[in-house]
Amino acid sequence: MPITTPPVYRRPDLPPRVRIWEVGPRDGLQHEPSVVPAAVKAELVTRLVASGLSTVEVTSFVNPSWVPQLADAEEVYSLLEPLLVRADGPRLPALVPNMAGLERATACGVRDVCVFVSATETFARRNLNRSRDEALAMSVPVVAGARAAGMGVRAYASMCFGDPWEGEVAPDDVVSVCTRLLDMGCDQVSLGDTIGVATSGQVIDLLDALARAGIGEDRLAVHFHDTYGQALTNTMTALSNGITTVDASAGGIGGCPFAKGATGNLATEDLCWALAGAGIETGVDLGGLVETSAWMASVLGRPSPSNVVRALGAALAGDARGVDAAEEEA
Numbered sequence: 012m013p014i015t016t017p018p019v020y021r022r023p024d025l026p027p028r029v030r031i032w033e034v035g036p037r038d039g040l041q042h043e044p045s046v047v048p049a050a051v052k053a054e055l056v057t058r059l060v061a062s063g064l065s066t067v068e069v070t071s072f073v074n075p076s077w078v079p080q081l082a083d084a085e086e087v088y089s090l091l092e093p094l095l096v097r098a099d100g101p102r103l104p105a106l107v108p109n110m111a112g113l114e115r116a117t118a119c120g121v122r123d124v125c126v127f128v129s130a131t132e133t134f135a136r137r138n139l140n141r142s143r144d145e146a147l148a149m150s151v152p153v154v155a156g157a158r159a160a161g162m163g164v165r166a167y168a169s170m171c172f173g174d175p176w177e178g179e180v181a182p183d184d185v186v187s188v189c190t191r192l193l194d195m196g197c198d199q200v201s202l203g204d205t206i207g208v209a210t211s212g213q214v215i216d217l218l219d220a221l222a223r224a225g226i227g228e229d230r231l232a233v234h235f236h237d238t239y240g241q242a243l244t245n246t247m248t249a250l251s252n253g254i255t256t257v258d259a260s261a262g263g264i265g266g267c268p269f270a271k272g273a274t275g276n277l278a279t280e281d282l283c284w285a286l287a288g289a290g291i292e293t294g295v296d297l298g299g300l301v302e303t304s305a306w307m308a309s310v311l312g313r314p315s316p317s318n319v320v321r322a323l324g325a326a327l328a329g330d331a332r333g334v335d336a337a338e339e340e341a
């Protein structure tokens with residue numbers, strides 16, 4: 012009899028409930044080499060919502076020539092309209108880099124937007140071709156406009172732990188960027204380990220520095236990458252230090268743009284297995300989520316990098332060979 016749910020051992024140091032901020036359709040697909048049709052993207056979002064994810068980041072209103080993978084943002088939202096207009100429906104945020112992006116999102120009826128800023132100077136210049144201060148200044152009218160329209164506003168701070176050009180990132184740099192993002196009106200800042208180099212002690216150190224600066228855990232989320240296999244450990248460490256919102260990507264889709272061939276985002280399924288084992292409520296039906304990610308992997312033409320998608324997919328399919336292989340891997 013294959014095990015399809017983990018045995019539950021509650022941990023008093025972890026929160027009873029965690030909000031998963033699903034980023035796969037946006038953060039995952041923007042790093043995929045192939046362009047997925049709008050109808051498939053809309054189906055992915057719909058299936059993720061059906062599996063119990065209450066927040067699914069859909070796409071990005073960036074200049075289509077920068078990210079051709081997400082050039083069809085309007086079409087995807089029009090396909091998602093039945094979900095988008097439901098008063099008790101899921102949150103379906105989009106990334107908006109500037110005022111033009113905010114206008115496009117507004118026209119689509121989007122109710123939650125996200126801005127992004129680098130914690131480091133070099134990445135700000137490399138990624139957005141402007142200084143960190145210029146990028147922060149550019150976010151001010153976007154955040155104000157979104158707030159005035161009654162939207163929820165999240166900020167992504169990238170390179171919070173390490174930067175490929177600058178090396179280790181000083182906590183003070185992250186504190187200063189987070190303070191400015193929250194002061195300008197963002198509800199929450201997601202702390203990104205864009206190159207996946209952080210280890211758990213560094214996570215505790217940064218959260219301590221943010222707390223000393225008066226930034227509470229309720230204003231923060233974490234966004235870890237699995238480049239060095241640390242994403243889940245770092246996430247669990249953040250949860251035991253007060254964080255309750257976690258970013259993850261269904262099936263672990265999306266590579267790391269700075270480490271060829273490396274795994275990118277933390278897989279939502281791997282996270283859900285760990286949370287289920289700790290008795291933490293997420294609202295997610297793990298079996299349904301695995302089915303969706305297995306389907307998406309077949310669309311993308313390669314196996315999911317998520318351990319849980321591979322192991323549980325085989326176990327749920329009753330594939331004896333698959334189960335054996337999963338057990339051997341474990």
Ligand code: MG
Binds near residue numbers: 038234
């Ligand atoms: Mg990511």
